[in-house]
Amino acid sequence: MPHVAPRLVPSQNIRLYASLSMMAFLWGGTFVAGRLVSAEMPPLVAAMARFGLAALLLLWLVRKEEGGLPRLTWRQSGLMALLGLSGVCLYNLFFFAALAEMPASRTALFVAFNPIAVALIGALTAQRLLPIDQTAGICVALIGAVIVISGGDIAGLLIDVGAGFGRGELFMLAAVGSWVGYTLLGRTALGSISPLAATTWAALFGFVFLAMGLLIAGPTQPLQLPTLTCTLAILYLAIGGTVVPFVWFYLGVRELGPERTAVFTNLVPVFGVGLGAAILHEPLEAAMLAGGALVIAGVFLTNRK
Template sequence: MKERPKWLVYVMLVFATSMWGSGFIAGKIAVEDFGPFTVAFLRFFFAAVLLFPLMWKMEPKRPVVTRRDWLFFALLGLTGIFIYNVCFFLASMYAPVVKSSLFIATNPVLILLLSILFLKERVTRFQIAGMILALSGAATIISEGNMGAIITGGLEAIDIILLLAVVTWALYSVLGKVVLKKFSPVVSTTYAVMFGTIFLLPFSLYEASPLSWLEASPSSWLAILHMSVFVTVISFVMYYDGIQQIGASKAALFINVMPVSAVVMAVIFLNESFGMIHLAGALLVFSGVTLGTKVIGPQVKPVPFFRKKAG
């Protein structure tokens, strides 16, 4: 694996997660004409059309794919492509952007815990503090400073759907770390998208006839193409590359950039309000990401979250 400069990895992760924020806006546009299964299928079908030639060109000598590898690729497609995106587009139909962003912003917490439990990753004090700070910023943006509303609001059906999205994306990120020990980001993303598209196809055909797709507006098709090219192909490869370069738990901190970009775009394209509390939350998010990605000096050693008992 060719090691990239840290600053370049961080810039790529900010761009990738910012593009994911734009997916909230594009999703709301697309579901005006398509159902959630159809939007997800079309998004990843077009992405696959781009990814396979990209993989063949960039990775002409790919590692041999074993039966175990195919199982992992299928799990990636099931979690990060199929289940996550169906939940995401259901949220686009029935939940405001700010609420969806809040749930998705909790991903770093679960990814960090799963990375510690299953990947035996270590975390630094900077990562823990940065994660808390960034997540606080995301919560500030979404709740508009009323943190109590998050606790007392209770769970609705859409909340359970969003919670499922968080869990499946965390599993996707941790499984991706395992796959990246053998395969490159573009190979991992391509095969995950392939399986996800296959899983989505029958549900999409059941949801609506392909002939009805012709009745969709140009804005819906542009939204789907945007999600295919920028939100999927470019951003997924960058995110996986970030996991490979700096680890799953550290790369997950950048997911907190997503609600910031989503809120900003919601203000611009959906005419949602923006106040000082949103600005304060955005500053917390970027401060948390900066702190969480701080280079570890000789005075600060990585420490495991759960220490082994002596003896």
């Protein structure tokens, strides 16, 4: 029987918005953790470690919450394989490869373009226009995210990225394209399967693709036992960066749609800057606060009734 999403009441909306905000908070930490891991592991090995552990945890969780994974039809199997290829295998290969080539701030800049890319490609494929308030909200959130990432010097950041456009930037463009595919395909996949089951199947298929890639390519450098720092970073990427936020993301895609859910990812750099100021005592400038306010306003505008 197809999975029918219930209509959300206001209290459920609030819980969902809180979950998607926490999703952005958890993903804000993946840039730091990914940077630590990429310093010790090749991208393919790092992605395998992340999603191998995440797949095990998801299997345990889906068994506990839903009694196990549902059997898939051939069509569902194809969709889950595409989800694993786009959102797990390709996205993470490009993500880790980019982090090995460029600073985390530049990586975050490209991630900030995810929501508008989802909106544009989704509108083209569906041959429809987004409501004007959703379009405005996505644009406002994007501007706010760029202000946060650049510390208020948008022109300087864009000139710097343009002047130094290289392998890392190309990897991040490919990562954005992979995530757009994962997001839009999820809307179709979630018509007959729960967000938790879809995330688990995607992680399993993605891990298989990553393992096949490692077998074909072979290790690019001698493998060594990870340090304690690297091990903790992988644990964070698997649990805080995958299991919890991926399920919440697909819950949002099912209930709100891809565009309204994707705009929450613009909160990622806001939380990243806030965590840096709170934990690492990094400077917090007025422009960053203003940019954060714009992101929050954009998220609200996109999701208001």
